[in-house]
Each structure stands twice: as structure tokens, then as C-alpha cells.
Amino acid sequence: MSETLLEVKNLKKYYSSSKGIFSKKNESVKAVDGVSFTIEKGDVFGLVGESGSGKSTIGKTILRLHDKTEGEVRFKGEDVFSLIKKDLRRLRVQTQLVFQDPFSSLNPRIRVGDAIGEAMVQHGLATNKDVREKVLQVMETCGLSPYHADRYPHEFSGGQRQRIVIARAMALNPEFLVMDEPVAALDVSIQAQIINLFSELRKKNGLSYLFISHDLSVVEHLCTKIAIMYLGNIVEMATKEELFDNPLHPYTKALLSAVPIPDPRVKRERIILKGDIPSPVNPPSGCKFRTRCPIATELCAEKVPEFRDVGNEHFTACHYV
Amino acid sequence: MLSEALLEVKNLETNFYTEEGVVKAVNNVSFSIGEQETVCIVGESGCGKSITSLSIMQLIPESGKIENGEVNFAGRNLLEMSKKEINRLRGNDIGMIFQEPMTSLNPVYTIGQQMIEPLQEHLLLSRKDAYKKAQELITLLGIPNSEKIINMYPHELSGGMLQRIMIGIAISCNPRLIIADEPTTALDVTIQAQILDILRDIKKELNTSILLITHDLGVVAEMADYVIVMYAGKIVERGPVMEMYTNPQHPYTKGLLKAKPLIGERKESLFTIAGQVPNLAELSDSCYFADRCEHRMDICLKKHPELKETSANHSVSCYLYEGEAVR
Numbered sequence: 093m094s095e096t097l098l099e100v101k102n103l104k105k106y107y108s109s110s111k112g113i114f115s116k117k118n119e120s121v122k123a124v125d126g127v128s129f130t131i132e133k134g135d136v137f138g139l140v141g142e143s144g145s146g147k148s149t150i151g152k153t154i155l156r157l158h159d160k161t162e163g164e165v166r167f168k169g170e171d172v173f174s175l176i177k178k179d180l181r182r183l184r185v186q187t188q189l190v191f192q193d194p195f196s197s198l199n200p201r202i203r204v205g206d207a208i209g210e211a212m213v214q215h216g217l218a219t220n221k222d223v224r225e226k227v228l229q230v231m232e233t234c235g236l237s238p239y240h241a242d243r244y245p246h247e248f249s250g251g252q253r254q255r256i257v258i259a260r261a262m263a264l265n266p267e268f269l270v271m272d273e274p275v276a277a278l279d280v281s282i283q284a285q286i287i288n289l290f291s292e293l294r295k296k297n298g299l300s301y302l303f304i305s306h307d308l309s310v311v312e313h314l315c316t317k318i319a320i321m322y323l324g325n326i327v328e329m330a331t332k333e334e335l336f337d338n339p340l341h342p343y344t345k346a347l348l349s350a351v352p353i354p355d356p357r358v359k360r361e362r363i364i365l366k367g368d369i370p371s372p373v374n375p376p377s378g379c380k381f382r383t384r385c386p387i388a389t390e391l392c393a394e395k396v397p398e399f400r401d402v403g404n405e406h407f408t409a410c411h412y413v
Numbered sequence: 414m415l416s417e418a419l420l421e422v423k424n425l426e427t428n429f430y431t432e433e434g435v436v437k438a439v440n441n442v443s444f445s446i447g448e449q450e451t452v453c454i455v456g457e458s459g460c461g462k463s464i465t466s467l468s469i470m471q472l473i474p475e476s477g478k479i480e481n482g483e484v485n486f487a488g489r490n491l492l493e494m495s496k497k498e499i500n501r502l503r504g505n506d507i508g509m510i511f512q513e514p515m516t517s518l519n520p521v522y523t524i525g526q527q528m529i530e531p532l533q534e535h536l537l538l539s540r541k542d543a544y545k546k547a548q549e550l551i552t553l554l555g556i557p558n559s560e561k562i563i564n565m566y567p568h569e570l571s572g573g574m575l576q577r578i579m580i581g582i583a584i585s586c587n588p589r590l591i592i593a594d595e596p597t598t599a600l601d602v603t604i605q606a607q608i609l610d611i612l613r614d615i616k617k618e619l620n621t622s623i624l625l626i627t628h629d630l631g632v633v634a635e636m637a638d639y640v641i642v643m644y645a646g647k648i649v650e651r652g653p654v655m656e657m658y659t660n661p662q663h664p665y666t667k668g669l670l671k672a673k674p675l676i677g678e679r680k681e682s683l684f685t686i687a688g689q690v691p692n693l694a695e696l697s698d699s700c701y702f703a704d705r706c707e708h709r710m711d712i713c714l715k716k717h718p719e720l721k722e723t724s725a726n727h728s729v730s731c732y733l734y735e736g737e738a739v740r
């Protein structure tokens with residue numbers, strides 16, 4: 093029987109944008125505009141979409157790193173936004189966030205061993221006596237050597253720094269990790285090392301992830317369930333197998349066809365989308381994808397397509413599926 | 414075999430003098446690009462791709478020095494040209510496109526002002542005709558409302574639009590060669606698909622040659638006629654695109670191809686290349702790939718292997734193939 097870890101219902105996050113001295117109105121950026129999904133224990137839930145589609149905002153909102161505008165987030169049944177201070181502290185241990193740029197999240201003046209150990213002691217997961225041993229243990233799990241503990245962040249390559257940040261997150265023995273583009277800045281050979289590390293940690297520690305990425309091939313390799321986002325909404329969501337074997341939404345199909353295949357023998361029809369992603373301040377009426385959709389009709393401008401189950405736990409929002 | 418070379422790079426060596434020591438960024442690199450040929454340079458960050466392309470145009474940062482080599486373009490050695498001559502060539506016979514269009518555009522001038530400049534200077538068009546041509550170019554690149562765009566400032570446009578404008582500027586004087594350094598790396602895949610499409614069209618319509626630098630093996634497979642794999646400042650393998658993907662030889666090339674997850678593949682775990690790239694200021698006498706190589710032999714620790722041809726136009730720098738090549 094599967095156990096629900098995270099439940100997100102109709103989540104909205106609008107930022108107020110009073111950018112520019114000429115804009116009189118206080119317009120809002122509809123960064124996340126009503127998304128719902130659940131993550132079961134053991135899932136690696138992939139969140140895919142182009143830049144600005146709201147992926148990072150979802151990641152930060154579900155961890156309550158900032159406020160929501162509307163909707164509900166439950167972690168193990170508890171409403172994350174009504175936790176009292178003590179329970180919030182517990183949430184900060186059970187859930188961890190790893191970013192794309194590991195350098196910005198590491199203090200340059202703190203040795204990496206201390207950076208990893210600090211939070212362990214602070215949260216009572218280690219004592220001053222055994223912290224060193226525990227740090228070295230978690231570093232080893234993440235592919236780092238003992239001598240690395242006494243070095244400073246700038247002495248490491250990008251891939252190693254990402255390992256350090258992962259080790260620091262793992263040190264708290266979390267149940268749930270939000271990974272925001274954790275391999276996007278890494279070279280292929282290093283990316284493969286880190287991806288394998290994620291798979292191992294999941295198997296060994298029974299971790300669940302929200303894995304944010306714009307790279308469909310990485311997501312297919314690692315994730316069990318996938319949601320495709322466009323302008324603040326999930327347009328399609330299904331198991332990995334369903335999504336890749338039977339993509340339904342025109343945007344998903346276009347995204348898939350846009351990924352260059354590293355084999356010169358493969359020639360295929362590519363769906364080239366016209367234009368850019370519209371602004372989330374003034375998204376198009378009806379279906380937000382209609383300005384770039386190759387099969388849009390008048391109906392698409394008038395009516396918002398319902399996000400519905402089309403069978404096999406495969407959800408999509410399009411009038412013509 | 415493609416026609417004779419438009420650009421020929423011979424024994425190019427570019428070093429940086431830093432506190433850490435001498436960084437051998439481009440280490441005896443040779444290759445050529447034929448007319449209407451697309452050559453891709455691929456490799457991980459720091460392996461010397463950008464400095465190779467910048468050296469060709471004498472555009473390397475100040476602490477760098479081109480210490481050896483020849484760059485022959487249409488019969489002349491670019492490395493012997495004066496800055497003035499090079500500048501004339503650039504934007505005329507050779508167009509350049511970089512990863513960050515914002516760094517090459519001036520924020521205080523409109524798109525139009527920046528597009529007409531090379532047209533007036535190189536094609537000697539009047540201001541009015543230059544504007545007309547710029548507007549045509551914008552339309553040609555699939556940007557709607559060219560009359561509006563031409564009066565906008567760079568910050569008002571998206572990354573994808575700016576990259577198209579940069580391509581517009583690069584091709585405005587009908588160059589014979591376009592050098593594009595990671596032109597789609599900062600863009601989303603659907604926008605990348607648009608830009609690659611435009612580059613393919615340009616090649617067909619204007620008969621240009623392209624030197625395309627990328628770290629994405631997918632982009633290489635789609636665009637290249639000929640592929641150069643660089644590692645630690647050196648070419649470790651080069652060959653026609655089909656050869657490189659169906660018969661890769663260097664352990665590094667093979668590793669790169671295996672390490673990348675593929676759509677539809679669904680393996681348990683990915684192939685990895687252990688370790689990381691060496692520091693270019695601390696290179697040893699061994700094969701530069703030796704400490705990451707599964708096939709390392711004693712001889713590999715003595716000297717970096719030379720690039721040797723193993724079949725027509727396909728060369729590799731690895732002792733595993735020396736026997737065969739000599740045979």
C-alpha cells in the first residue's frame with residue numbers, strides 16, 4: 093500500500109511586480125496558478141517546463157520557504173502552512189532543498205566538513221563528540237573523501253560542490269528532497285555521476301524527491317512520475333512510462349520533439365513552436381498555450397481546458413485530447 | 414570529401430600566464446573547415462573550445478597569448494593581420510555569435526541602430542537602405558512586427574529574440590564563415606529548436622560554413638558534418654559525424670556518448686567517467702585523460718599520444734589505436 097507523502101491542492105503563488113517606474117498598476121505575476129499533485133513515498137516526481145514556468149516557485153512554496161497565495165500543501169497529512177514553530181523546525185529537518193548552483197548555498201569561509209556537521213549538531217542528530225565520524229560517513233555515501241572535510245568550497249569543482257550540498261542535505265536524514273535543477277550546470281560526465289548518486293540514495297535510504305529539471309532525458313532516466321508545466325499550470329501529468337510512451341498534450345509533444353537526439357542516423361519530424369513563452373503577468377485567455385499551439389482553435393481562446401484524468405492515471409488539459 | 418578548406422587552423426597554441434602557472438588552454442590544435450561545411454567542436458567546460466574560436470579572431474583576453482600556429486582563411490594568415498584588418502574581416506567575411514547575446518549588444522542603442530552599423534560600414538549602404546535591410550533580416554529570422562522591434566532596446570527582448578538578432582547581425586554582410594559559440598546553451602529547448610532551424614536554413618541559402626561550439630552531443634548530431642572532440646586543450650578525436658557516432662574510438666568520446674541519458678532508453682544506471690578534468694596549469698607528461706581512463710596502459714603515463722589518422726579523415730589520439738594505425 094502506498095503512502096502519501098506530499099499533497100498539493102490548487103496551489104497558487106502570485107508575486108506582486110511593481111517593476112519599472114512607469115507601471116502604475118501593481119500587476120501580479122501568476123507564477124503558479126492552481127496546481128495539484130501528490131507524491132507517494134518512494135516517488136521521484138519530475139517537474140518539467142521551460143524557464144519561467146513556475147517550477148522553482150513550486151519547490152520553494154511546498155517547503156514553505158515563502159508564503160502561498162492560495163491552496164493547500166500537506167506533508168504527511170499535516171498542513172504545512174499552519175504548522176507551529178516547533179513543528180516547522182521538524183519539517184526543516186525532514187525536507188531539504190538542493191539548488192542548481194551549489195556555490196551560492198555554501199559559505200566560502202566554512203570548511204565543508206563543518207558546513208555538513210553544523211546542522212547535524214544544531215538539530216540534535218549528532219553530538220560534538222561523534223559529529224566528525226558522522227560527517228565522514230555521509231561524505232563517503234556521497235562520493236567524497238575524508239580529506240575533503242578540511243577544505244573550503246572554492247577548492248572544489250562544480251560536481252564536487254554539488255556532492256557537498258547533497259551530503260549536507262543527506263546529513264539530516266531527510267525523507268523528502270526538493271532538487272531544483274541539480275545537474276543543469278554540470279558537464280555530461282559529472283552529471284552522470286551525480287544522477288547515479290541520486291538513484292543509489294533513493295534505493296538505500298528510501299528517499300522521495302521532487303526533481304525539477306528542464307531536461308527530459310534526465311527526467312525520464314530518474315523519475316517515476318512526471319508533470320509538464322507551462323506558464324504556471326501543469327498541462328500533463330502521468331507515470332514516466334505513460335508520459336513518454338503516450339504523450340498527449342500538444343506542448344509535451346513539442347517539447348519531446350525539440351530534444352536533440354545524439355544519433356545522426358535518426359531523422360524525425362520536429363514540431364517547431366512559434367514565438368516565445370508569453371508573460372505570466374498577462375497570460376493568454378482560455379488555454380495559455382494557445383498562442384504557440386499548432387492545433388489551436390477559437391474554442392481554445394474562449395474556454396480554459398479542464399485538467400482531467402484520461403485513464404491510466406494520465407492527466408492532461410487540452411480540449412482536443 | 415568536401416571541397417578545399419575555407420579555414421585552416423594549424424598547430425594553434427594559446428596560453429594564459431596566471432599566478433597558478435601557465436594554462437595551456439589551446440594545445441597544438443589543428444583542423445580545417447571546408448566550404449559549406451559545419452564543423453562542431455564538442456567537449457566539457459574548460460577544455461578550450463571558446464579560446465580556440467577566439468584565438469582564430471585574435472579576440473582572446475589580455476592575459477592570454479597566442480604562441481604558435483597559423484590560421485589560414487581564404488589564403489591569408491589571420492594571426493598575422495593587424496587588429497584593423499581583422500575587424501574588417503569580422504562582420505564581413507566572418508560572423509560571430511556568442512552564448513550571451515546581451516554581452517555583444519550595447520544596451521543604450523536600439524536594435525536597429527546596432528544592426529545598421531555593419532551594413533553601412535561593410536556594405537556601404539545608405540542609412541535608409543540599411544534600415545530596410547535590417548528590417549528584412551528581422552522578418553527573415555521569424556520575428557514578427559519587425560518595424561516595432563527595430564526601435565526597441567535589447568533589454569526589451571527575450572533571450573531567444575536577442576539571439577536571433579545576433580544571428581541577423583552576423584549574417585547581414587553575407588559572411589563565408591559563421592563562428593557560433595554555444596549559441597543555444599542559455600535557451601530553452603523549444604527556442605533552441607528554432608535557432609538551430611534558422612542556422613540550417615542560413616547554411617543552405619547563403620552557402621556559409623559554420624564553426625559551431627557546443628557541449629551538447631545532441632546538437633552536434635543534428636548539425637555537424639564533421640566533429641572535433643576536445644579534452645584538456647587538445648583534440649583527442651576528430652572525424653565525419655557518422656563515423657564519430659557509429660565508430661567512436663577515443664575512450665573519452667565513447668564515455669561521453671554513453672554517459673548521456675537518452676530518451677526512450679531507461680537504463681538502471683548511467684555509464685560514468687570517473688574523476689574530473691585536469692587542471693590545465695598542472696598538466697603532467699602522461700596522456701591527459703590517463704587518470705580517468707579504463708584502458709590506461711604503462712605507455713600512457715609516459716607521453717600524451719599524438720593525433721593519428723585511423724581511417725579516412727578520422728583521427729584519434731590514443732595508444733590503443735597506434736598499433737592499428739601503424740599496421
Ligand SMILES: Nc1ncnc2c1ncn2[C@@H]1O[C@H](COP(=O)(O)OP(=O)(O)O)[C@@H](O)[C@H]1O
Nearest residue numbers: 107121123142143144145146147148149150372
Ligand atoms: N521573487 C519574485 N518576484 C517576482 N516575480 C518572480 C519572483 N520569483 C519568480 N518570479 C517570476 O515567476 C515566474 C516563475 O518563476 P520560477 O518559478 O523561477 O520559474 P522556473 O523555475 O520554472 O524557471 C517567472 O515569470 C519569474 O519571473
Ligand SMILES: Nc1ncnc2c1ncn2[C@@H]1O[C@H](COP(=O)(O)OP(=O)(O)O)[C@@H](O)[C@H]1O
Nearest residue numbers: 429436438458459460461462463464465474693
Ligand atoms: N582569462 C583567462 N585567464 C586564465 N585562464 C583562462 C582565461 N580564459 C580561459 N582560461 C582557461 O582556458 C581554458 C579553456 O577555456 P575555454 O576555452 O573558455 O573553455 P570552454 O569554452 O571549452 O569551456 C580553461 O581552463 C580556462 O580556465
Ligand code: SF4
Nearest residue numbers: 379382385392410411
Ligand atoms: S486546448 Fe487548444 S490551444 Fe490548448 S493545447 Fe489543446 S488544442 Fe492547443
Ligand code: SF4
Nearest residue numbers: 700703706713731732
Ligand atoms: S592513451 Fe591510454 S590513457 Fe590515454 S585514452 Fe588512450 S588508453 Fe586511455
Ligand SMILES: [Mg+2]
Nearest residue numbers: 147148149272
Ligand atoms: Mg527555476
Ligand SMILES: [Mg+2]
Nearest residue numbers: 462463464595
Ligand atoms: Mg566556452
